[in-house]
Amino acid sequence: MIIVRSTAELGRALARSRELGKSIGYVPTMGALHDGHLALIQEAKRRDDVVVASIFVNPLQFGPNEDFESYPRDEETDLGLCEKVGADIAWLPTAEELFPPGFGLTVAVPRLSSVLCGQGRPTHFAGVTTEMSKILILLAPTAVYLGEKDFQQLVVMRAMVRDLGLPVEVRAVPTVREADGLALSSRNTYLSLAERPIAASLFRILTDLTTQLRTESGEVAAVLAAGRRQLIEAGVHRVEYLELVDSETLDPVPEATSGNRLVAAVRVGTTRLIDNVEV
Amino acid sequence: MIIVRSTAELGRALARSRELGKSIGYVPTMGALHDGHLALIQEAKRRDDVVVASIFVNPLQFGPNEDFESYPRDEETDLGLCEKVGADIAWLPTAEELFPPGFGLTVAVPRLSSVLCGQGRPTHFAGVTTEMSKILILLAPTAVYLGEKDFQQLVVMRAMVRDLGLPVEVRAVPTVREADGLALSSRNTYLSLAERPIAASLFRILTDLTTQLRTESGEVAAVLAAGRRQLIEAGVHRVEYLELVDSETLDPVPEATSGNRLVAAVRVGTTRLIDNVEV
Structure with missing residues (x-):
């Protein structure tokens, strides 16, 4: 595995593959890698000739009171994992090069966002989308691999790539879960021992609700209201949202149809967790 | 000259040139072509192997109360002019293809804009910038030619291309003027006979002020205040702005330095005119 930092090094590392017309699979990560990330790299390895994984904690996607500074970082471990699952190039971009002084661009899909x-x-x-549009133009991969766990991110990225006309295929990879169903997330390390089973209740309740939505058509609002109560009863501190949405427009749907997505964001203690299940 | 409408036709028309590694010069226009546009095409012809001129009244850049509907359109005359000055390909994109239903992207440089x-x-x-980012990705020209008349547009476009990392050179072409100094603009056709000399006073006053700014350093605010009065006295109905700005950041500068830009927008009757002069 080649480790590169500058875009010039990245260009040199890929030059021969580009000449030969090899397909390039790209896996963007913010590091703190878990099996969910590794599944993306493995899927890229399976489908593309060359796999580039990036590790970059993108400052643009953190709000002013969010965890940019404290976000877990462990470059050495992450690089070891990338190599182990077969990444060909690990790219560690610098904020200085991606967002130099004077950088003032915004690329957005406002409604979906x-x-x-x-x-x-x-x-x-x-x-x-600002970071990813720049990276996809620079790297020009054949495909970018994204996890279904961040479902809204996947939908927003598909829209950005389509509307900008980038010649990149967006490929979704199913969420990887713990044995008890908790979706893998770098932020799970924030959970206390007592919060851990509460966090796991999210997926269990989403799965139950999905079964109800598939069978009890016309009762979406009632099922969702009951779902919010179940989450609170399970020990979740706050339900930011629990919605049944169209999987392309993210519009709430009044009646469950195959392909809809049940999406949720909750707080367990101070930790924010998201998850989703296809209906 | 080849006339194309769809991006598929455009791709076919350029396929051979791309294979041969020819340079592609791109001139975006909204039609209603005048000698200012033709100077862009001629400069592209001089510097690049293949010249693509587009004619497209971009709906995204008009505000809700602006002149999108009434903006002058004369495809036949425009195509004749493109051919006459040596464009190789005239591209007439469709809104349906550039901005299909569901299009929701915004590419912006908010501060400069x-x-x-x-x-x-x-x-x-x-x-x-939303339209141009999409077109520059799709067309992938070597260079894009823009007139200095729309100076802020030039600065915004340079920033967008740089921040997005598009491999396109932005080339500025000096403003083409009538004998009396009025900058050519498709919107000059809106001027009445009585308004025409008032419109011409804009460039004369900007030129006078520039001379003063070059010599009377430290008196920028006073020179600009006098300039606003002169414009009104010349018959201009409203001065939207008259500023001395840094030519990259567009920040107002308190003291004139070589390379600064004196920029103005005024209303002559209901017609909005802009112009600028380098200090």
């Missing part, structure tokens, strides 16, 4: 997580994190998705 | 013309036209430059 303002709903759901966007209500509590109004600048988050614009931070993601 | 909110000052000067951005104060009266808050969505204008985001409309320009």
Whole structure:
């Protein structure tokens, strides 16, 4: 595995592959890698000739009171994991090069970015799409691999790539979970021992609700209201949202249809968790 | 000259040139072509192997109460002019293809876009950069040619191209003027016979002020205040702004330095005119 930092090094590392017309699979990460990230790299390895994984805690996607400074960072461990699962190039971009002094661009999909997580994190998705549009133009991969766990991010990224006309395929990879169903997330390390089972109740309740939504059509509002109560009863401190949405527009749907997505964001203690299940 | 409408036709028309590694010069226009546009095409012809001129009245860059509907359109005359000055490909994109239903992207450089013309036209430059980022990614020209008349547009476009990392050179072409100094603009056709000499006073006054600014250093605020009075005395109905700015940041400068830009927007009757002169 080649480790590169500057875009010049990245260009040199990929030059031969580009000449030969090899396909390039790209896995963007913020480090603190877990099996969810590794599944993305493995899927890229399976489908593309060359796999580039990036590790970069993107400052643009953190709000002023969020955990940018405290976000877990462990470069050495992350690089070891990238190599182990077969990444060909690990790219550690620098903020200085991606966002030099005077940088003033915003690339956004405002409507899709303002709903759901966007209500509590109004600048988050614009931070993601600004960074990712720049990186996808620079790297020009064949495909970018994103986890379904961050479902809204996946939808926003698909829209950005399509609307900007970037020649990149966005490939979704299913969420990887702990044995008890908790979706893997770098932020799970924030959970206390007592909070851990409460966090696991999120997926269990989402799965139950999905079964109800599939069978009890026409009762969406009632199922969601009951779901919010169940989450609180399970020990969740706050339900930021629990919604059934169209999987492309993210619009709330009044009646469950195949392909809809049940999406949720909750607080367990001070830790914010998100998850989603297809209906 | 080849005339194309769809991006597929455009791709085919350029395929051979791309294979041969020819340089592609791109001139974006909204039609209603005048000698200012033709100077852009001629400069592209001089510097690049293949010249693509587009004609497209971009709906995104018009505000809700602006002249999108009434903006002058004359495709046949425009195509004749493109051919006459040597464009190789005239591209007439469709709104349906550039901005299909569900299009929700915004590409913007908010700070540079909110000052000067951005104060009266808050969505204008985001409309320009959203359209142009998409077109530059799609067309992938070697260089894009822009007139200095729309100076803020030039600065905003340079910032967008740089921040997004697009491999395109932005080339500025000096403003083309009538014999009396009036900067050519498609909107000059809106001027009545009586308004025409008032419109011409804009450039004369800007030139006078520039001479003063070059010689009377430290008196910027006084020179600009006198300039605003002169414009009104010349018959201009409203001075939207008259500022001396840094030519990259567009920040007002308290003291004139070589390379600063004196920029103005005025109303002559109901017609909005802009112009600028280098100090």
